[in-house]
Amino acid sequence: MFKYLATIWETVTTLLTGMGVTWRHMLAIRRDNVTLQYPEERWPRPERNIGFDHDKYNVIRSRLHVDIDDCIGCLKCERVCPVNCIKIDTVKVLNRGADIPNIRHKGITSFGTKKALVVTRFDIDMTECCYCNLCVYPCPEECIYMTGGPNAEKHDIDYEFSEYDRNDLIYRFAKKVSDEDVANATTEPQEVAD
Amino acid sequence: MGVVQGDQMVLNIGPQHPSTHGVLRLKVVTDGEIVSDITPIIGYLHRCFEKHCENSTYEQVIPYTDRCDYIASMNNNFGYVVAMEELMEIKVPERVEYIRVIMAELNRIASHLLALGTYGLDVGAFTPFLYMFRDRERILDIFELTCGARLLYNYMWIGGVSHDLPVGFVETVYNFLDYFEPKVQEYNDILTYNKIFVERTADVGVLLPEVAISFGVSGPNLRGSGVKWDIRKDEPYSIYERFDFDVPVGQGLVGTTGDCWDRFYVRVLEIIESTKVLRQALKDIPATGDVHQALPKKIRPPKGSIYRRTESPRGDLGYYIISDGSPQPYRVKMRSPAFTALSVLNEISRGWMLSDVIAVLGSLDIVLGEIDR
Amino acid sequence: MTDNQEMLIQEAVEKALQGDMEAVNNIEDRVTRSKAKAALVKAKREAAKTSAEPSSEEKSEESAAESKPVPLSLNQKIAGIIASQFPGTVDEESSSETHIQLQPAKWFDIAQYLRDDPACLFDSLQCVTGVDLGEESELEVRYNLHSMTHRHAIEIRIECARNNPKVPSVETVWHIGDWFERETYDMFGIEFEGHRDLRRILLPDDWEGWPLRKDYEVQETYHGIVVPKVKEGWE
């Protein structure tokens, strides 16, 4: 009989403590709330309750971006990508480091290395990308990076890049230049051998 | 229990079901409410992890290990990276070791929070799930602060870590720990000692130690049955032997040892132990040290094979890596703890009712990404 | 490769070994300069290798050499016990410090013995890995056993022919063997005799071929669905 009453007593006390917890949370509505009202409040909201702020970011996983003028076509990012979502085609340049104005090719990168290749095609298929950030590390010119975060001065965070058509998610970073322009810019002029 | 032999009914707790923690199908033969046999059917989430590893280089495998156990991907990376470093005999700087332990323990807390929350859901309590996800949200913010990602980090590389800690990281984690420790007591108030919860989980799905060992069960499920086996203590890897934390073991406070409640309570105690490890790691993390210093330029491990186990939140996560000297692994086999946990489901939930099967499945805390690989 | 480039690289490497690097750097032709650098690196590595461990060249380098000079690792001790109990099953030459090579013949009795013998007490089968050793060579199954009481672990490897691979099933010794062996069968096609219901566990039951074998081609369609994902307009 005693055990019967003991279980009733234990039931009532534990249930009431549980109700006490929910009651306290009901009263303190805003205190522990972590939900982000998306369209109005956009991430990252600096003071979002664990108090880290925007410019302390180490890295951001958002959309990939390439400064094509700095790209020397070393194919390191293409090789390291686990899902091979980067495709690069390059053509050898006549003399290293020289600008070729008519195909808008800059010879020297911002790091000062002379370019030996013209990058004719640099496509990243963002539908395949697994955001693993492996391509950013080996790039000697640091020209491929995810927008926002430490390179915020170049780009602010952009994680709303959904498209209606899947092919629009294939980003083509190379300069839009017709093939034969590139061809005659990079091949030896046969008759004039100056 | 199932002595009355009515006509059996085969019930499909199908791949699309609210409480199968992923894409798992249970063919349950029930006689009325009492379950007489369960055959789990897996493979719906098979993504050929091992075949992928053979076609990619060693550092490209790391994003795949993330996606096996997507709830504890830091620990998956950690397992793979520890195995590789032992194979290539790379000595990692002190600071990287501490960063890795901090990240692994934070991920263990986040994974256990998810396990406890969804277990509350399986048993019918909605609110604890949201409390635990609120706190898990804070840990994901910390991960986002360091490596940008919230779930699949690709943070630990062979020989180092992808990014150094940001400014003010240690204070942020201290803030989190100060905020989080009183919350664990709140979970106990609302769920652990709740009589209805106790009634639903005590003496349900009792897993005897011998059965557990023979079925290869590991982690909180094995410790719930009273076997004191934790790889961080028994086969210490990285710098775990420097931290003193004890391994909680199920004592059957409410029912017999090894029931669902014990497995649940062992996870709650493990969260507290992880906060202890975190505090010690944060106290003596070396302030300087380049995290990219020991990153090998060309990863070409010597010919040979290695089997290395680490303690993931779900149990012994083993990597069997065979290398033939080329930059691509010859064979990578991942021994998944949830795979063995699921195999014991049939053994311990025979003769119980349908709602107990859901409770037992929840207490085993399985993740289908890791089972199907 | 003209010989003067050869000679140029030779003396540049000698000079660089003594310490002054400009000899290598001021080779103006880029190609020879990179070759010189490569040669320099190779030379440095030989020098380091020979000086560091002149003695044991033949020791297997993949396992960290046990510091204590005890000759027998655990694997060899257990191999010795097995050899004494079941003569002729352990082939010595291919067993190394880290594993024991067994014949598939009496594997079931050995497994039984390993679990029950008080000295070994291997009560938990940690991992079963199937390996395809090469295009034309054998298939192999590797068992990692672990003892919860003694807290020690060994690795057992069993080879089986490629055309009809047969290994006795240890499913009754360790219950988890049931699923591990089904997974190995699913991936490699290794028949485990005595297994309760040897079916595929991860792949659909009517999938042809064994995916993890080195000579595996993906089947074109599975129930009409084209298997290899070809993304048009991307190559």
Added chain:
Amino acid sequence: MTVDQLIDWFPISTTWPGLTFLLAVLICAVPVFLFIAVYALVVIYGELKISSFMQDKVGPMGQGVGLHAWRWGLLQPVADALKLILKEDIIPASADKKLFILAPFIVFIGAFIAFSALPFSQTLIIADMNIGVFYILAVSSLGVIGLIMAGWSSNNKWSLYGAMRSAAQIISYEIPAALSIIVVIMLTSTMSMQGIIQYQSGFIWGFLPNWLIFNNPFMFVAFFIFFISGVAECNRTPFDIPEAESELVAGAFTEYSGMRYAFFFLSEYANMFVVAGVAVTAFLGGWQSPIPGIFNSPAWGLWWFMSKTMFLIFVMIWFRWTFPRLRVDQLMSICWKGFTPIALMNIFCVGIWYLILG
């Protein structure tokens, strides 16, 4: 009362007795249906908001016009209702069509006709029958038939499970509810709802309002048992086993969608109101004001009745977001080994108390 007054009020009552009766009943039924609809919207919104606050969420929010549910998410229940109405209600091919279509209405009728005996205020009651309480208890078990029809006709294993469980649960929890009401009838010696409330006027022990719950210590046990078994009768947590999301997907309502699902939803909330109403009438003094002397005009009476009922409904919502779910056999053991014996003991004790103290 109102139905009788309406009948006398009609001029043609003598010539067409049948028609006038029908007209009177219709005039009473339509406002009750509207009341249920509006009340359900309010409680749905209340449940959304309260459950969110309890779970550290903010619940439906909305700034400004457009699809955002207006300010503080007020339009959210209206949006839900519209969604349910506009959604296509699918009838599974292999379903037993007639039963499938009929089930939701029977369940709703079970809850709807119980409203006719609820005393909203001194004058506001549809039919003050002298067997009011007995009528409500009898009628509220009608819902079970609807649930079983729903479970059986949707030809789905899960809904069959849900139907069997809900049948067992509702029927077995009517007994402790009835037993605890017997105690009330014993004290007030009348079964008519208004009569019970009239008995509870005036003071008891000086300052307390003469509500039955303060009458003697055993009455609190009776109230507790009646309220908990009431919660079990309308399948609310911790007894929401028939439509347990994690086990049975949605129990008897798995195959329902659209308008039919709305009716199940509506009848669940109507049932909650009936249970809370009867508990308030029997134990908390219906439309009696807590300070017996003042505030007891019919308008105030309505206010007191509604606020007490709403408080009990809040407690039901509070239960739902705090407790886990019981297993079926535990549910049965609580009912048969817990509530029923205690309720019987209670009758006995109240009898003795009443005998001694008079």
